[in-house]
Amino acid sequence: MRVIVNGREMMLDGGLSLRDLIASVHADPAVVVAELNRNIVPSSAFSETMLQDGDRVELLSFVGGG
Amino acid sequence: MEQTDTFELGGRALTSRLFTGTGKYGDDGLIPAVCEASGSQVITVALRRVDLDKGADNVMRHIPGHMTLLPNTSGARTADEAVRIARLARAMGCGNWIKIEVISDNLYLLPDGYETVRATEILAREGFVVLPYMNPDLYVARSLANAGAAAIMPLGAPIGTNRGLRTEEMIRILIEEMSLPIIVDAGIGTPSQACQAMEMGAHACLVNTAIATAADPIGMARAFGQAVQAGRRAYLAGLGSVAALARASSPLTGFLDQEEGGI
Numbered sequence: 001m002r003v004i005v006n007g008r009e010m011m012l013d014g015g016l017s018l019r020d021l022i023a024s025v026h027a028d029p030a031v032v033v034a035e036l037n038r039n040i041v042p043s044s045a046f047s048e049t050m051l052q053d054g055d056r057v058e059l060l061s062f063v064g065g066g
Numbered sequence: 067m068e069q070t071d072t073f074e075l076g077g078r079a080l081t082s083r084l085f086t087g088t089g090k091y092g093d094d095g096l097i098p099a100v101c102e103a104s105g106s107q108v109i110t111v112a113l114r115r116v117d118l119d120k121g122a123d124n125v126m127r128h129i130p131g132h133m134t135l136l137p138n139t140s141g142a143r144t145a146d147e148a149v150r151i152a153r154l155a156r157a158m159g160c161g162n163w164i165k166i167e168v169i170s171d172n173l174y175l176l177p178d179g180y181e182t183v184r185a186t187e188i189l190a191r192e193g194f195v196v197l198p199y200m201n202p203d204l205y206v207a208r209s210l211a212n213a214g215a216a217a218i219m220p221l222g223a224p225i226g227t228n229r230g231l232r233t234e235e236m237i238r239i240l241i242e243e244m245s246l247p248i249i250v251d252a253g254i255g256t257p258s259q260a261c262q263a264m265e266m267g268a269h270a271c272l273v274n275t276a277i278a279t280a281a282d283p284i285g286m287a288r289a290f291g292q293a294v295q296a297g298r299r300a301y302l303a304g305l306g307s308v309a310a311l312a313r314a315s316s317p318l319t320g321f322l323d324q325e326e327g328g329i
Contacts, residue, residue: 061116
């Protein structure tokens with residue numbers, strides 16, 4: 001399935017959860033916030049949120065800033 | 067004095083009036099020592115996309131646990147973008163404070179007052195503790211107060227310029243006219259400038275660049291902490307008036323070898 005993650009088109013296997021996706025980009029889910037098709041997904045729902053073809057995902061974390 | 071001079075903000079009783087930032091550090095590992103040296107209790111962060119090739123950056127691991135997090139909405143060019151970023155920041159579960167930063171000018175990074183007011187209205191209604199970054203404009207300040215901001219954060223000079231309190235006169239007017247707390251944010255380049263802002267009656271200062279880019283950030287953080295305290299003490303002690311003509315500090319009579327009858 002085709003999923004756009006942080007603006008990048010990725011071809012992913014089916015049956016992938018948001019948590020799986022976060023792990024696949026070597027990120028710690030505890031420090032990531034996620035948006036799926038413009039809806040915020042709470043971290044408690046990462047494991048059960050399954051990705052579908054055409055989904056747009058944003059994964060963000062806190063960085064240094066003023 | 068320290069026991070009673072707390073700054074009540076967003077349900078917290080702050081004893082430090084120096085807010086710090088986490089941007090521009092050559093080494094993020096300095097951040098814990100900077101926080102300790104500065105005495106700061108409020109610290110800003112930004113929210114950015116995870117780098118899909120390198121994994122998630124996480125500045126949080128450098129931030130001492132007792133500090134209040136103040137995520138900013140940097141990157142937002144409109145109120146809607148700021149609201150989106152704020153909601154995402156809150157979803158991290160580190161509190162509900164938000165610094166609204168809505169900027170579409172890339173030269174001076176000046177904040178868009180209209181969009182900032184709109185974002186404040188929405189986010190205050192959603193229960194955020196809203197600290198908007200703004201130009202020191204009295205009308206915008208009043209609108210932000212009406213919109214539910216917890217404080218207002220006028221700039222002293224453009225972000226990162228270290229140009230000091232270029233907007234001093236306008237900040238004085240805000241301090242005079244607004245009952246909402248005033249936190250001077252951006253442009254403060256030296257501890258003396260932070261001290262001056264506090265002497266003027268600002269409730270707090272936010273300093274990032276001047277500390278992070280100093281040759282010795284920890285030393286500079288300590289200097290800023292002391293300067294903010296000194297300025298606040300001076301303000302509370304009541305500064306003397308300013309005059310054009312000299313007023314002698316020593317008596318004008320009783321001089322040695324004086325002629326009978328005085329000068």
